[in-house]
Amino acid sequence: MAKVYFGMIVSLDGFVNDRDGKIGTLYESYKPHATTQEADENTGAVVMGRNSFEMAEDTDGYADHYEFQVPLFVLTHNPPVKHPKENDKLTITFITEGIEEAIRQARIVANGKDVLVLGANVCQQLLRANLADELQIAFAPVLLGEGVRFFEHLEEHEIHLEKSRVFETDKQVEVWYKILQQKKLATF
Template identity: 30%
Template sequence: MSKVFTGLAVSVDGYISGKRPEGADEFGSGLGDAPTLFDWYFDGDTPSQVFDGFKLSEPSARFFDSIASRVGAIVVGHTTYEHSSRFGGGSPHPTAPMVLLSNRLVPEAGDGQTVITTGVEDAIAAARDIAGSKDVGLMGGGLVSSALAAGLVDEVILHQVPILLGGGRRFFHELPEHVELRLLQAVPAPGVTHLHYGVGR
């Protein structure tokens, strides 16, 4: 059976954005001259075989491409969708179709974007149908937290950047109870450590 997983770049203290001086969150960014959480996507000399334009270090490219090539469909939360300019009517993944989980109809959704309004279980089920034998990726902190609470996530992958942002927007939202993770793989690389966890049941 296909797996359901999420993968995202985070600071060591668990943030996906820093806090700008005026108080606004800036997705992926640090404070002032601090590095962004996405520098490692472009700071290397090894092109990704999955994502055009990504040039990573060799260990990052090897790990990242092995994960990205597993994805047959990706479920995205509505907040992430809006913050990402609706992915231009397409998908955040170059080959995997997108399923959008929303609490309302989305008339502006692109033709290749499947909209589900009946909950995270139905969104993941729809993505499994699309993905076939491949895996389902999840994108968005609220979506991932809801899927974890429902027991629907098999793996969590954190691309941990060695910076403490001290504030901003956290990736994980509040959960009704603790979730145990077991470390499957840790890959150190320039500017990032890739932490691959299995989710306990």
């Protein structure tokens, strides 16, 4: 069955980028493996935030060089004036109605394949909306001290996970979890 999953590479202290918003240090130890390639092949759509989308030096480059040549859905409050380049496989849709609408549209076009969600803020929205089935987290062997935390703004939620897979290389560990239960905690 198709799933909605999200994943990131994080520092051991939980950051998805450094104090300057850069991610390069995190990817120095990353090595794709067979399961990564299998997940890539079963991805039918990608949902990401505007910040993640604009990390590309040239957003027109998604059509030529992005690893996921599938429809992209970009969550934003303000779509760009100039629409980025697309191709026959990769289309770009800017969604202003929220994470629920982005996931709804992505599931339709994924046509039975998985929906991958990227970006710390968007992943937090996904968890708060209880729309995620799995999460993948790869731990880079670095402590950044500052940056954007992967699991921020979830204080009112308790989320139970079950480890489903673990991959270890000489430099990092990647863990996949099934999301078993989410509940919103009472606040007073």
